[in-house]
Amino acid sequence: MSDLDIGAVLREELGNIAPEIDMNSVDPSADLREALDIDSMDFLNFITAIHQRLGVSIPEIDYPKLMTLDGAVSYLKTKLR
Amino acid sequence: MVEFRMPSLGADMEAGTLVEWLVKPGDRVKRGDVVAVVETQKGAIEIEIFETGEIEQILVDLGAKVPVGTPLAEIRTDKEEVKAGMVARPAREALEVAASVPITAPPGAVPPAAPVPLPLSAGRVQASPAARQFAQIHDVDLASITGTGPAGAIVREDVERKHAAVVRPIEKKRALGLDLDAMRGAIAAAMARSKREIPHYYLEHQVDVTPCEAWLARTNATRPPESRLLMGAVAMKAVALAAHRFPAFNGFYLDEKFEPSSAVHVGMAIAIRGGGLAAPAIHDANRLSCDALMASMRDLVARMRSGRIRSSEIADATITVSSLGERGVEALYGIIYPPQVAIVGVGKVVARPWIVDDAIVPRSIVTITLSGDHRVSDGHAGALFLAEIGKLLQEPDQL
Numbered sequence: 476m477s478d479l480d481i482g483a484v485l486r487e488e489l490g491n492i493a494p495e496i497d498m499n500s501v502d503p504s505a506d507l508r509e510a511l512d513i514d515s516m517d518f519l520n521f522i523t524a525i526h527q528r529l530g531v532s533i534p535e536i537d538y539p540k541l542m543t544l545d546g547a548v549s550y551l552k553t554k555l556r
Numbered sequence: 557m558v559e560f561r562m563p564s565l566g567a568d569m570e571a572g573t574l575v576e577w578l579v580k581p582g583d584r585v586k587r588g589d590v591v592a593v594v595e596t597q598k599g600a601i602e603i604e605i606f607e608t609g610e611i612e613q614i615l616v617d618l619g620a621k622v623p624v625g626t627p628l629a630e631i632r633t634d635k636e637e638v639k640a641g642m643v644a645r646p647a648r649e650a651l652e653v654a655a656s657v658p659i660t661a662p663p664g665a666v667p668p669a670a671p672v673p674l675p676l677s678a679g680r681v682q683a684s685p686a687a688r689q690f691a692q693i694h695d696v697d698l699a700s701i702t703g704t705g706p707a708g709a710i711v712r713e714d715v716e717r718k719h720a721a722v723v724r725p726i727e728k729k730r731a732l733g734l735d736l737d738a739m740r741g742a743i744a745a746a747m748a749r750s751k752r753e754i755p756h757y758y759l760e761h762q763v764d765v766t767p768c769e770a771w772l773a774r775t776n777a778t779r780p781p782e783s784r785l786l787m788g789a790v791a792m793k794a795v796a797l798a799a800h801r802f803p804a805f806n807g808f809y810l811d812e813k814f815e816p817s818s819a820v821h822v823g824m825a826i827a828i829r830g831g832g833l834a835a836p837a838i839h840d841a842n843r844l845s846c847d848a849l850m851a852s853m854r855d856l857v858a859r860m861r862s863g864r865i866r867s868s869e870i871a872d873a874t875i876t877v878s879s880l881g882e883r884g885v886e887a888l889y890g891i892i893y894p895p896q897v898a899i900v901g902v903g904k905v906v907a908r909p910w911i912v913d914d915a916i917v918p919r920s921i922v923t924i925t926l927s928g929d930h931r932v933s934d935g936h937a938g939a940l941f942l943a944e945i946g947k948l949l950q951e952p953d954q955l
Contacts, residue, residue, distance in 0.1 A: 508883060532780055
């Protein structure tokens, strides 16, 4: 799966959580929690969606690596290799 | 025949717009069925029925906005069918049937219309006898009318005009969804009433949740994301158990007196994206496991945001928990949502130097607050209640 594809999946899932935000305008290096105003339950839903879509289980200890779009893409790329 | 009426879904609701009927005349319904969708300031709400029987007649058309209490449909209950099939019933049994019919809520639950006391001005409204009679027949709230008679008294024409304005169906079906301005207005009205009528007192208690965090980390480590727990669920369970043990914080203040509730339905304050707030209830939260509670919270947040909350959830919270989450503040002091008598605030978890066994160590601390109703309880009881929540959080595996 290419970076582009992973990015598209992430944007789609984040779009389900914060539908009023234009995902294309989100800075890929910004903290998602602040950029999208999401809380711990939203973030857990995001992680759950990634797990279901890509089959990657992300332990809680790795959550900090997925706090930005760029971080999440590179983390998942390693996991999917 | 029993009338199914527009329920009151909280202190801030005056009217609702019928946007969907899920039943038609002749349909069988049983208690708890969702029969209609009503749009309120809180968004679209699924309305449940508290009777078992057959829909006889639909009284309100789609698109009509009607005040709380307006009959929406007529239901022929099973009891009546039995009654109709018998002749010359003994008086005592007939009385029992009659007595049982008006009860529209399950035992232990609050009838949908009960939580909202009449506006204070209701008894002082100046109105002519003809106006009162018309208002009573057509279920028009006199307090909502500006009179044009002598000294501002309400005359029959005023009531007729109001009635016509209320019952005339709006021209086209509006899209489901939230009117955030209306919601802000409703919140403002309920909170202004709360601040005006409820003598609040405020307490805060700092709780070391290091054991909770460690337990959560251990528990979640072996679980897939969909079954992981959040601190919020553990805190919710602790509050629910404490509320069950301290009834002075769990129930309703109605008609100048407090009615404690044996059931603990914890309202969960949920921020709605784009603004606004609602606090639907998690029923019997004290009896749910942390896993079941977490599932309920996820479900409630998802349905609140997609605008599919059920009437029983929005109307009957017995206490509320408000949390601003991990990016929020350390402490928040809520405003009690009438007719409830307490609101618990849960701040974000912060790392703090703490003294454990005479040594200063870093610990995870959360500030839990209580806004209590002084008509029902005082600071001493409130402190014990908060201490109980803190104690429960020390042994999360026992929750």
